[in-house]
Amino acid sequence: MGAGESQPDPRWEDVAVPIAPRGVVVGVDGSEHGQCALVWAAREAQRRRRPLHIVSAYSVPIFAASGLDGGYATVDDSVIREGAEAIVRQAVEKVMGYDIEVTSSVENGDASGVLLEMSETAELLVFGTRGRGGFVGRLLGSVSSALPAHAKCPTVTVPLVCSDRLGETTEDRRIRAEQAQEGHKLVENVVVAGVDGSEQARVALLEAAEQAERLGASLRVVCAVPQYSGSLAWVPAPMDRKALFDDIQVTLDAGMAWLRSHFPNLRIEGELKDGSPVDVLVEASRHVELVVLGTRGRGGFTGMLLGSTSGGVLHHAKGPVMVVPDREDARLADRARFGPVLGND
Template identity: 40%
Template sequence: MNATASDTHDRPLGVLVGFDGSEHAQHALAYAAAEAERRGVTLTVATASIVPTMFYATMGSLAIPADTEIAKNAAEGILDEARAKLTEHRGDVKYLAEIGDAAGVLVELSHQAELAVVGTRGRGGFTGRVLGSVSVALASHAHCPTIVVNERLNADGPVTVAVEGSHLNEDVLAQATAIAASRGATLDIVTALPPFEEVTFWYPDAALDVDLVGVRQGQIEEDLAAHAEAIRAKNPGLEVASGVEVGSAQSLLAARTRSSQLTVLGTRGRGAVASVLLGSVSRSVLFHAEGPVMIVPTGEQAA
């Protein structure tokens, strides 16, 4: 999947990866490097250091060199670790040592990237708890799709894309389709259909009939099959599967991350949480994922 001349001009950073030298960051670096090669674009490795707030009693006690220079040197040292890992990378590489909060730096840089990649957790400015604060912030606020990578990879699995019934988000589906095509992977389009007693907007007829779940499932499966056929027609040779499963979207999609080489979701969905920057389903899948997850900006964030 090669970037067009326009894409390269508008997004000169290509594939942007946040790197802090941690084990998770090293997984993200390798993943980003492979993706940059597939796309034929620049790989941009960025790190960030925060200048500590210090109190000096006298002018004579000021740090030499200055705190900003110390932080910059620390960032450059981290980038040297990345350079050592990329000696066999085929393609252009750009290294950025920035001063500031890691999440804020990466979000700002994402304006110029076509894809951002980050590990689930890191050290220093990238450190978080179960899922790093930088990973969540970048997935929530990035101006390009973000892939959150952990150590578990399944290179032979499908590229799974989660959609809400027949209401497909074209940006999310396009990203998943392009990646599946570039990797020679199966594109698996899946909808998680909530049980009748949980959510009512899935059932427009709203009759108190348990058979309505099966009816609605059949309707969505037909719609997805039609979309799958349209994708096959535009992408000869691409294997496309589709299906509907009844159950919690969070649980079903998190389980799919175990067998998928990539699971693709939008930042937000419909329903009561549509206004949340990172929807409850996407956030939950990120926290429980056992494989790489791509979050694609949707709504106003995608503009």
């Protein structure tokens, strides 16, 4: 190395592939969507004071041979791998300004399988909602729809529309907060958690509260009640619907009291909304820092395993969305002490 050349920072040198990366894991593919996810993940790793692992995955194409010998042929993967390595190196360089430990790897294999395996030990998986096809695939295609549904840790999808807010400075955030208080429809320093009374939603709610504390944000707990449909369409309205709202409000208030007991210093507010859960949360995603959902619920909010509601929110959200898998949490044990629990589950 010449006298005028700078020494590389050892934190940013390529490292051996961790068998079980911890902290925040982000998938990159060189697309703009991947770059947005990378910046969000780096900021989150710094907030959590946890390492960041950057990974790209590729598959070697296999095609039917056209010669007389028939059979199948494969492409030499050296060029493909070199391209993936270049993407990872660029990603590492992009996050050099953050005070975090960074590791990276290039994996040969199915991108879904790679990240799902890493979710066994990671605290958080982050990825964009659309990529080149090699990593996050089509808009919420095979990879980005599989991850929220099956990952063992929370996942965050970051749409390209977030690029403007990710470029903000601390002063920008301060001005934005002041403008929001004055009634401007800008991004508020708020985390929104969608709940439906299920235990899965309560697990997501706890994660949302922890995330709000990391962001220095307030937490807004939202329960949306859709119009009657199907077998319930015959139910008289509006009297029964008002009674339904009253019952749900009592349960929501009890849940809020429980949550405040575990997060006494967090500003928490609740909203009971009349409308489609997908529409309510998609609209909220335009104006808040993060929307948090569970992987499944009663059918009113997150439905089946990444069912119609959570899938709809992920497809159309205008901001980052976190999906939290079902898991045990000791804090759930005292929920019933604070009032009625929907369905007595």
